Amino acid sequence: MEIIRAEKMGFCFGVKKAVETCYEISRKNISKKYILGMVVHNKDVVKEMENIGFIIVDEKDILEGTDPLKKGDTIVIRAHGTTSQIIDVLEKKEVEIHDATCIFVDKIKEILIERESLGDEIIFIGDKEHPEVKGIISFGKKVNVLKNLEELKESSLDRSKRYSVLTQTTLNKSKFLEIKEYLEKYYSNAQIFDRICGATSERQEATKKLANICDIIIVIGDLKSSNSKKLLEVAKAENPNSYLVQNDEELDMSIFSESMKIGITAGASTPEDIIKKIENKIRGNFNV
Secondary structure, three states, X not given: OXXXXXXXXXXXXXXXXXXXXXXXXXXXXXXXXXXXXXXXXXXXXXXXXXXXXXXXXXXXXXHHOOOOOOOOXXXXXXXXXXXXXXXXXHHHHOXXXXXXXOHHHHHXXXXXXXXXXXXXXXXXXXXXXXXXXXXHHOOOOOEEEEOOHXXXXXXXXXXXXXXXXXXXXXXXHHHHHHHHHHHHHHOOOEEEOOOOOHXXXXXXXXXXXXXXXXXXEEEEOOOOOHHHHHHHHHHHHHOOOEEEEOOHHHOOHHHOOOOOEEEEEEOOOOOHHHHHHHHHHHHHHXXX
């Protein structure tokens, strides 16, 4: 048996920044400290944040005024960012805001605001239920959110209008290229902005490469993590013997055999200790 890690995997820059921000705050003498939702999409990381004294507060509660935040309390904005409405409410509450929004997410938001001010109509490719997408589009006046190329084709763009096309940072790179090719072929009036996170595309490429040389692929990540699900999608396209697990407790040892070459990759929100636990569990069962 051989265990091979993907060349690029695990915590990305944005997630690392968000988690480090929380640890820095925890070292200070702050009695009331909160995180807006899941600081990153990983339930084990969220549990660790609760263990060091953070209270998770939901956006819905903030909008409805049922949250526990008081003037002077500290709150961390998660890596995915949040909506303009939430920011307005937090500022009115006069809480101390630590914004750990990923720089790639912030950049897309800036482009959206700028292009709309120039008169462009905005098309956003991504999951409209994802917090990153909800946050970004809230800074626009009218944004048309489409899930994929199929929905784009059905949207009947007007060739007399000017469009700016933006995407979720974790969009599958190959799907983005399909969308780009389609728009360049049929809609010269659409300007496409490629702001897919560099770490995302690197991890997808590394996963694709790994899936072609291994018997089985284990993608480690939270089931709510968009980038982890994208890694599974990439792996399965090359190797149907690919699985997504959140931690070592979910690992089904019956899928392995002594002669296998096992590929390990992990989403951008997956900490190193979870990766090691899974590797050690496999090695321990097969005395590797």
